[in-house]
Every structure is written in structure tokens, then in C-alpha cells.
Amino acid sequence: MKKIMSYILIFIFLFSVSFAQEKYVVHIKTDLSKDDAQICVAYNVILSALNKRYAVSAIIDASAVNTYKKKTFRNYDSIERYKIPERLRVELYNQFNLKKENVPETYGEFLDLLIEKGANFYVNSTMIVLAKVSENFNDNNSLSNPNFKIITVDDIVDIVKNSDHYIVY
Numbered sequence: 001m002k003k004i005m006s007y008i009l010i011f012i013f014l015f016s017v018s019f020a021q022e023k024y025v026v027h028i029k030t031d032l033s034k035d036d037a038q039i040c041v042a043y044n045v046i047l048s049a050l051n052k053r054y055a056v057s058a059i060i061d062a063s064a065v066n067t068y069k070k071k072t073f074r075n076y077d078s079i080e081r082y083k084i085p086e087r088l089r090v091e092l093y094n095q096f097n098l099k100k101e102n103v104p105e106t107y108g109e110f111l112d113l114l115i116e117k118g119a120n121f122y123v124n125s126t127m128i129v130l131a132k133v134s135e136n137f138n139d140n141n142s143l144s145n146p147n148f149k150i151i152t153v154d155d156i157v158d159i160v161k162n163s164d165h166y167i168v169y
Contacts, residue, residue: 021053022164022165023055023057023163023164024049024056024164024167025058025159025165025167026049026167026169027058027160027167027169028042028058029062029168029169030062031065031066032066038064039107040107041169043107043110044092045167045169046058046114051096056119057120057122057163058121058122059156059159060121063131067079068144069131069133069143070142070143077108077144079108080108082106082107083105120149121148122149123149126153128143
């Protein structure tokens with residue numbers, strides 16, 4: 001009986017490991033004003049990872065936090081209304097089998113699509129203060145998307161440590 005229980009436990013363990021969702025982390029560190037290609041490619045990689053059924057975490061860090069800072073008089077950020085080039089929209093349609101009406105026209109719509117498909121977006125709380133996005137480490141109101149989760153540097157270390165795949169832009 002003991003031997004049978006051991007086999008059952010081993011089978012359950014192997015079964016659960018084989019179906020565990022792999023974790024993919026995309027670390028976005030470059031502000032749109034410094035290099036617009038970095039964030040654009042990061043979004044494409046996130047969409048690809050989601051389509052491959054990875055659990056995706058995107059960490060917004062370093063100068064990239066400035067990209068998502070809500071501008072006080074306009075109430076939107078630097079990338080929200082940034083138009084996706086038509087060539088890229090066609091490629092998204094072809095590569096990811098999106099319906100034409102579901103291909104985003106702006107990077108704000110692209111971000112919403114990624115979140116809708118299950119991507120989690122995290123923002124480094126330290127950089128929010130250092131980049132003067134806010135004076136408060138936990139201030140999500142200064143960021144353009146309410147779905148952004150504010151995390152600490154320790155949280156970033158844990159997310160990266162527990163990932164199966166890690167890429168930086």
C-alpha cells in the first residue's frame with residue numbers, strides 16, 4: 001500500500017509540473033523619448049508570449065516610468081495616443097491572427113489588449129519617486145493605467161527569480 005501511495009504522489013507531482021504555466025518576464029527600462037523601438041518590440045514580445053500561453057509579467061522600470069506618467073493638463077501619457085505604424089498593424093494582424101477590428105491603432109489600445117489577454121504590468125515604486133512621477137512610493141494615480149501594480153525592488157527580484165524566461169528592453 002505504501003508503495004502504491006508513493007507512485008500516486010510521484011504521478012501527481014509529475015502531472016502538475018508538466019501542466020504548470022511557464023512564467024515570462026519582460027523588463028521594460030527605456031523611456032519612449034529615448035528609443036521608441038524598445039517599448040514597441042516589448043509589446044510584440046508580450047503578445048507573442050501570451051499567445052503561447054505563458055503567464056506574462058511586464059516590469060516597468062528605470063526611465064520607462066516616465067513614458068507612463070499621466071500628464072496633468074492632458075490626463076494621458078506619452079504613449080497612450082502614439083499611433084502604431086500601419087506596417088506593424090498589418091504584421092500584428094498576420095502574425096497573431098487578430099481580427100482586423102481587434103488590431104490596435106495606438107499603443108494605449110495595445111496596452112489594453114495585453115492586459116485583457118492576461119499580462120500583468122508592474123511598476124518599480126522606487127523609480128516612481130526618483131523619476132519624479134510622484135512623491136509617494138505607492139501612488140498609482142500619477143500613472144496612466146489603473147491596472148499597473150506598484151511593486152518594490154524586492155518584489156522585482158522575486159518576480160525575476162521565479163521566472164522561466166526573462167528579457168529586457
